[in-house]
Amino acid sequence: MTAPFSSLSEFRALLQALPATDAAAVAAAQARNGQLTKPPGALGRLEELAIWYAGWRGDARPRLEHPQVIVFAGNHGVAARGVSAFPAEVTVQMVANFRAGGAAINQLAKAFGATMDVLALELDRPTADFTQTAAMTEAEVISALAAGWLAVDAAADLLVVGEMGIGNTTPAAAIACALFGGTPGEWTGRGTGVDDKGLSVKTQVVAEGLVTNPDREPLEVLRCLGGREIAAMAGAIARAHHARIPVILDGFICTAAAAVLALAAEGALDHCIAGHASAEAAHRALLSKLGKQPLLELGLRLGEGSGAALAIGVLKGAVACHSGMATFAEAGVSDA
Numbered sequence: 001m002t003a004p005f006s007s008l009s010e011f012r013a014l015l016q017a018l019p020a021t022d023a024a025a026v027a028a029a030q031a032r033n034g035q036l037t038k039p040p041g042a043l044g045r046l047e048e049l050a051i052w053y054a055g056w057r058g059d060a061r062p063r064l065e066h067p068q069v070i071v072f073a074g075n076h077g078v079a080a081r082g083v084s085a086f087p088a089e090v091t092v093q094m095v096a097n098f099r100a101g102g103a104a105i106n107q108l109a110k111a112f113g114a115t116m117d118v119l120a121l122e123l124d125r126p127t128a129d130f131t132q133t134a135a136m137t138e139a140e141v142i143s144a145l146a147a148g149w150l151a152v153d154a155a156a157d158l159l160v161v162g163e164m165g166i167g168n169t170t171p172a173a174a175i176a177c178a179l180f181g182g183t184p185g186e187w188t189g190r191g192t193g194v195d196d197k198g199l200s201v202k203t204q205v206v207a208e209g210l211v212t213n214p215d216r217e218p219l220e221v222l223r224c225l226g227g228r229e230i231a232a233m234a235g236a237i238a239r240a241h242h243a244r245i246p247v248i249l250d251g252f253i254c255t256a257a258a259a260v261l262a263l264a265a266e267g268a269l270d271h272c273i274a275g276h277a278s279a280e281a282a283h284r285a286l287l288s289k290l291g292k293q294p295l296l297e298l299g300l301r302l303g304e305g306s307g308a309a310l311a312i313g314v315l316k317g318a319v320a321c322h323s324g325m326a327t328f329a330e331a332g333v334s335d336a
């Protein structure tokens, strides 16, 4: 199979034509929610989550049984500038760890009944240093978007996209700053744990990248300031929308990838919820720009899809209650 786009303008057009939620399924799920054996609203956000999920699945009484986690890995030219606490070779080493089942995300995917795929994107060919030139050519960003698009299992009923890429909080900060404005310092954080000197280098690198790459059209921002795993996440999130597969967003880097889509086409992230708020300082600000309220706040700053994978449990709980509970009439319980 090949992806249904071969240029950024074709991908842009595809984003404009993504489907909406199924309004009839939403209405039927709302009606069902009102009849379940609980005081109105007593399941809090679980109720809105189940109704949202029902709308995207087109089924007022859906099941959630086949979640897919995909971890995308990429390397970054800016890593050579000293923006991370870890060396760039950790990316390929962690990919081996994912494949051997030894990473946190392997345990979380297993714990929440998800399949897990790992896609390493040309790790021996880092993107260009965006302080010097655009991170990717159009052919490179299209190839990464297509890899993400094609990695989604059409039979999945939930998608989590995660990433691994030493240095990638720097492109994520640059993307956020390019899309939403503000100063580089507002979007730059400690990532894997850089010290004060590392943080100031990182902020400077973001600032230089924004000057070198002045185009603010969202998909050009992705090409010029992003990375292969970031583009692949954007491609996978778009494919999930196309296939009506709900998505749980992960941390700062995943949310930066999603933000590109949100600014490229209104409603592009309607099928997404925010799994958690990462400890990376700017993640909350980014979620708030997107109007997304995180489900969990556990101080995670790992990436790999870990926070989103934990939120699979919350969403499974919401769907199980919604679809499995008895109504007042069925249970013979007196209504208010």
Ligand SMILES: O=C(O)c1ccc[n+]([C@@H]2O[C@H](COP(=O)([O-])O)[C@@H](O)[C@H]2O)c1
Binding pocket: 083, 084, 085, 086, 163, 164, 165, 166, 167, 168, 169, 170, 190, 191, 192, 193, 194, 250, 251, 252, 253, 254, 278, 279, 280, 283, 300, 301, 302, 303, 304
């Ligand atoms: O998900 C997050 O919010 C997050 C926050 C900080 C770090 N990370 C992970 O750490 C790596 C990027 O950090 P850094 O310092 O190398 O830019 C990358 O592999 C991410 O998966 C992830």
Ligand SMILES: Cc1cc2nc[nH]c2cc1C
Binding pocket: 086, 090, 094, 163, 164, 165, 192, 302, 303, 304
């Ligand atoms: C060890 C390690 C594991 C990771 N997983 C995601 N990002 C990571 C960064 C590092 C450094």
